[in-house]
Amino acid sequence: DVKVTQSSRYLVKRTGEKVFLECVQDMDHENMFWYRQDPGLGLRLIYFSYDVKMKEKGDIPEGYSVSREKKERFSLILESASTNQTSMYLCASRPEQGASSPLHFGNGTRLTVT
Amino acid sequence: AQSVSQHNHHVILSEAASLELGCNYSYGGTVNLFWYVQYPGQHLQLLLKYFSGDPLVKGIKGFEAEFIKSKFSFNLRKPSVQWSDTAEYFCAVNSGGGADGLTFGKGTHLIIQP
Numbered sequence: 001d002v003k004v005t006q007s008s009r010y011l012v013k014r015t016g017e018k019v020f021l022e023c024v025q026d027m028d029h030e031n032m033f034w035y036r037q038d039p040g041l042g043l044r045l046i047y048f049s050y051d052v053k054m055k056e057k058g059d060i061p062e063g064y065s066v067s068r069e070k071k072e073r074f075s076l077i078l079e080s081a082s083t084n085q086t087s088m089y090l091c092a093s094r095p096e097q098g099a100s101s102p103l104h105f106g107n108g109t110r111l112t113v114t
Numbered sequence: 115a116q117s118v119s120q121h122n123h124h125v126i127l128s129e130a131a132s133l134e135l136g137c138n139y140s141y142g143g144t145v146n147l148f149w150y151v152q153y154p155g156q157h158l159q160l161l162l163k164y165f166s167g168d169p170l171v172k173g174i175k176g177f178e179a180e181f182i183k184s185k186f187s188f189n190l191r192k193p194s195v196q197w198s199d200t201a202e203y204f205c206a207v208n209s210g211g212g213a214d215g216l217t218f219g220k221g222t223h224l225i226i227q228p
Contacts, residue, residue, distance in 0.1 A: 103216060
């Protein structure tokens, strides 16, 4: 069974801090994704990565960056955290078979920026 | 750009009632369609998916969905719900040929009263 692990379940950070959210998957998947989930807004795609060192902007990339130095690890970076980035962040992965393959999600990191 | 519309944000049903959750998408080309479920405190799980073939697809836990291309719809159904179906349900879509992420609807919060 695919396991997508997000390193923190809860995080509290101050405005202006640099924040790293880590995600690791154990199934050698090529594609990895970062979403944020907000009540009433569903899931919105921040960034995704086709493969190591590759990244693509999603629908709401502003204020975020990502890093994919190793295939199994995909990091989301908040360069200077702001209160409007308080949210649940979900990481997902998918094999390279393409768009018909489902995403496998981690448990999420609930980030609060004060 | 694709968009997904879920008609009901909150649904309350009694046990044994029949369920239908609406989902419409905007993309006109070949699509892959998914329903995900998020039980309280758990990660998103795939309920079912459609990418080709029989437009009536069956998923886990007695759920099914019907793809109606002419209506751009992919409604989720279950003939008799249980208390354990209380969860948030998300419809999602991506284009058939691409390798990008999923576009999600805003979710439907389903509460089943015993």
